Amino acid sequence: MAELRTPKLGGVVTYIPNDSNLIFLAGSKIKSFRPFVPFDSILIEFLIDISSELIKRPESRTYPDIMAFAFWCRKANINKLKKRFEDGLFRLGLGLVFHITPSNVPVNFAFSFVFGLLSGNSNIVRAPTKSFPQVDVICEVIKSILLLEKYDQINSMNAIVKYSQKDKITEYFSANSNARLIWGGDETIRNIRNLSTPERCVDIAFSDRYSFCVIETEALLELDERELQLLAEHFYNDTYLMDQNACSSPHLVVWLGKLGERGKKRFWPAVYQVVRKKYGLPFVNAVDKFTSLCQNAIDLDQIKSISTHGNLLCRILMDTLPDNMDTLRGKFGCFYEFDATDINQVSHIVNKRYQTLTYFGVKKSYLTDFVVQNRLFGIDNITPIGSALDIGIFWDGYDIVRCLSRTINVK
Amino acid sequence: MAIKSMFDLTNTLEIPPFSLNKNAKLELYSEAVQTLTRFHFENCQPYQKILNKIGFVLDKSHRLEEYPFLPVRLFKENELVSVDRSKIVKTMTSSGTTGQSVSRIFLDRATASNQTKALAKIASSFIGTKRLPLLIIDNKSVVKNRNSYSARAAGILGFSMFGRDVTYALDEEMRLDFDAVESFCEKHRNEDILLFGFTYIVWKYLFKPLRESGETLALENATLLHGGGWKKLFEEAVDNREFNKSLKNVCGIQKVHNYYGMVEQTGSIFMECELGFLHCSIFSNIITRRADFTECAFGETGIVELLSLLPQSYPGHIILTEDEGEVIGEDDCPCGRLGKYFKIYGRIKNAEIRGCSDIYT
Numbered sequence: 090m091a092e093l094r095t096p097k098l099g100g101v102v103t104y105i106p107n108d109s110n111l112i113f114l115a116g117s118k119i120k121s122f123r124p125f126v127p128f129d130s131i132l133i134e135f136l137i138d139i140s141s142e143l144i145k146r147p148e149s150r151t152y153p154d155i156m157a158f159a160f161w162c163r164k165a166n167i168n169k170l171k172k173r174f175e176d177g178l179f180r181l182g183l184g185l186v187f188h189i190t191p192s193n194v195p196v197n198f199a200f201s202f203v204f205g206l207l208s209g210n211s212n213i214v215r216a217p218t219k220s221f222p223q224v225d226v227i228c229e230v231i232k233s234i235l236l237l238e239k240y241d242q243i244n245s246m247n248a249i250v251k252y253s254q255k256d257k258i259t260e261y262f263s264a265n266s267n268a269r270l271i272w273g274g275d276e277t278i279r280n281i282r283n284l285s286t287p288e289r290c291v292d293i294a295f296s297d298r299y300s301f302c303v304i305e306t307e308a309l310l311e312l313d314e315r316e317l318q319l320l321a322e323h324f325y326n327d328t329y330l331m332d333q334n335a336c337s338s339p340h341l342v343v344w345l346g347k348l349g350e351r352g353k354k355r356f357w358p359a360v361y362q363v364v365r366k367k368y369g370l371p372f373v374n375a376v377d378k379f380t381s382l383c384q385n386a387i388d389l390d391q392i393k394s395i396s397t398h399g400n401l402l403c404r405i406l407m408d409t410l411p412d413n414m415d416t417l418r419g420k421f422g423c424f425y426e427f428d429a430t431d432i433n434q435v436s437h438i439v440n441k442r443y444q445t446l447t448y449f450g451v452k453k454s455y456l457t458d459f460v461v462q463n464r465l466f467g468i469d470n471i472t473p474i475g476s477a478l479d480i481g482i483f484w485d486g487y488d489i490v491r492c493l494s495r496t497i498n499v500k
Numbered sequence: 501m502a503i504k505s506m507f508d509l510t511n512t513l514e515i516p517p518f519s520l521n522k523n524a525k526l527e528l529y530s531e532a533v534q535t536l537t538r539f540h541f542e543n544c545q546p547y548q549k550i551l552n553k554i555g556f557v558l559d560k561s562h563r564l565e566e567y568p569f570l571p572v573r574l575f576k577e578n579e580l581v582s583v584d585r586s587k588i589v590k591t592m593t594s595s596g597t598t599g600q601s602v603s604r605i606f607l608d609r610a611t612a613s614n615q616t617k618a619l620a621k622i623a624s625s626f627i628g629t630k631r632l633p634l635l636i637i638d639n640k641s642v643v644k645n646r647n648s649y650s651a652r653a654a655g656i657l658g659f660s661m662f663g664r665d666v667t668y669a670l671d672e673e674m675r676l677d678f679d680a681v682e683s684f685c686e687k688h689r690n691e692d693i694l695l696f697g698f699t700y701i702v703w704k705y706l707f708k709p710l711r712e713s714g715e716t717l718a719l720e721n722a723t724l725l726h727g728g729g730w731k732k733l734f735e736e737a738v739d740n741r742e743f744n745k746s747l748k749n750v751c752g753i754q755k756v757h758n759y760y761g762m763v764e765q766t767g768s769i770f771m772e773c774e775l776g777f778l779h780c781s782i783f784s785n786i787i788t789r790r791a792d793f794t795e796c797a798f799g800e801t802g803i804v805e806l807l808s809l810l811p812q813s814y815p816g817h818i819i820l821t822e823d824e825g826e827v828i829g830e831d832d833c834p835c836g837r838l839g840k841y842f843k844i845y846g847r848i849k850n851a852e853i854r855g856c857s858d859i860y861t
Binding site for chain 2: 370371372373374375376379380383384386387392394395396397399400401
């Protein structure tokens with residue numbers, strides 16, 4: 090019998106081209122690889138090591154996003170996810186996953202990488218071209234852990250690289266991919282989709298999405314000052330932190346209950362205080378924001394009133410919500426508002442574009458009922474105010490680990 | 501009278517353009533700005549919608565800084581007119597730098613005429629009321645279409661009125677017409693002459709060809725007025741001082757005045773004084789603002805808001821520009837002119853984009 094050989098996927102052996110534009114941040118020039126079982130214990134151990142090494146580094150403390158990533162990779166969280174994943178079926182990673190990550194969110198590449206890794210795959214991750222200290226710190230740590238002897242196998246099948254947009258390199262990686270994780274706007278996705286991939290390649294595309302928020306007024310009015318302050322900070326983190334450009338940052342706040350006005354009078358000044366302390370608004374964004382506010386006033390007859398807190402926080406109160414609400418996006422701290430007595434009053438706006446619904450003061454089941462019983466096309470993520478940006482293996486409606494692994498049917 | 505109950509600009513046109521101190525100006529503006537705001541509110545629906553929705557109360561008295569301003573980009577995306585369309589005699593356009601969209605400014609007879617008068621008053625206080633031989637650093641074809649004016653054409657035509665023997669220095673291909681320019685200089689050898697052109701065009705099509713060919717022009721008696729922005733020159737690392745020095749070297753020009761103005765407020769331009777500061781005239785005012793739109797102190801750089809008394813046919817009397825600048829002071833410029841004086845630092849800078857909606861770069 091012939092000896093067991095490493096199968097060559099698509100007959101290609103060189104997964105990473107020799108190109109002087111490619112910069113290796115961590116990992117190796119992948120020569121060959123074999124898929125793992127998702128959540129294989131060596132993968133988990135590897136992530137735990139990364140987590141504790143990151144937490145140890147003094148540099149990490151200055152970057153909450155690094156800490157969030159380190160925290161996500163810790164033992165308890167991964168084991169919890171593993172437990173949730175196990176269903177008695179046999180699975181293996183799809184093979185080689187190519188990650189195209191956004192160039193302006195520093196730690197997204199790291200999450201994408203661990204999602205691919207935990208699913209049992211070999212990974213080529215394109216990290217942001219722009220330089221971020223967070224990327225350097227995380228890559229340094231990953232690199233050092235990968236060099237431990239016990240992780241030889243993992244090291245040999247993963248690469249985190251950086252290159253300024255060269256279609257040729259992206260094309261090369263695509264041609265060998267068994268799956269691609271494409272983070273970016275609709276246009277990026279269209280461009281990447283034009284590149285050819287193996288027939289069975291799976292694309293998971295994270296496109297432009299729309300998100301909103303519900304607040305139950307009576308619950309808000311019951312908060313004490315400290316709790317209110319905390320909620321305001323959480324709301325700030327969901328929105329201002331990324332200039333409302335993150336796909337999970339809300340643009341619309343739906344006020345539930347009869348005391349809407351009182352709720353707003355309490356909530357917004359608290360948010361404004363946080364914004365005043367923390368937010369830097371460049372001139373160009375200030376002008377942009379005010380220009381679209383005026384344009385809205387001209388275009389939208391549904392607007393009841395506009396309130397501005399010194400241009401740092403702008404609110405557009407709507408009489409009715411148009412069906413194409415998802416085209417109305419606030420930027421740099423601009424929020425559409427709507428008063429409702431029942432969340433079902435806004436079911437007509439929810440389409441495929443809707444991703445995250447953040448909430449305060451309502452039961453989860455109230456919101457899941459809203460989505461499921463109305464048989465909505467959108468809303469993939471229901472999460473408390475303050476956690477909109479917390480990414481996970483369930484994202485954009487995908488169960489990423491299951492999407493990136495194959496299930497073996499055994500009868 | 502095109503505008504009923506409009507405050508009367510006639511009186512303002514009688515007084516010297518840099519003669520009102522803070523209090524006198526405030527008195528004039530308190531009435532004028534309120535009247536203009538009310539007029540445009542009643543006659544321009546988009547403007548009314550904005551004021552209504554932001555809850556601006558017309559019947560209350562407001563401080564000047566409290567009046568709503570329109571961001572200039574709105575003139576690109578909307579047709580903002582406050583008179584019947586049949587009354588429009590001229591449409592001015594400017595491309596600006598944000599993409600292909602064009603600002604459209606609609607002028608009725610009264611507004612167009614006020615622009616000309618204001619411009620004449622402001623300019624003549626610098627160059628005298630006598631018509632001077634005028635050399636325009638541009639080519640004639642720019643001003644061909646008399647109904648639709650680009651900002652460039654408007655500038656040329658506006659300043660042409662102060663000159664005689666108007667001569668264009670460039671041919672249709674934007675080449676310096678040496679023969680025409682030399683015979684113009686020869687003819688007016690012993691007179692004061694006036695040069696007018698756009699800053700970048702003067703630099704690229706007058707200064708550069710002269711520097712490259714090594715030729716010089718005898719323009720010692722000339723005063724150059726130029727405006728239109730520094731964006732391209734800043735890219736070449738040329739500032740006002742360098743500009744003036746370079747021109748002096750190739751054609752001996754001693755007196756150079758830059759001006760600053762917006763197509764939305766044509767006529768009420770801001771002229772640079774002998775000390776290099778831009779000056780508000782009685783027809784205009786400036787407020788600089790922080791990102792949260794609170795007012796900047798003197799000496800603090802902010803977003804530039806401009807007021808003009810001239811726009812009657814469109815709601816452009818208070819605009820928010822996309823420039824940043826700094827008000828140096830008011831009524832106390834050593835040049836003696838009253839009013840606020842300031843510096844412009846060019847376009848507001850682009851900011852880093854945050855968020856995951858990535859661009860394909």
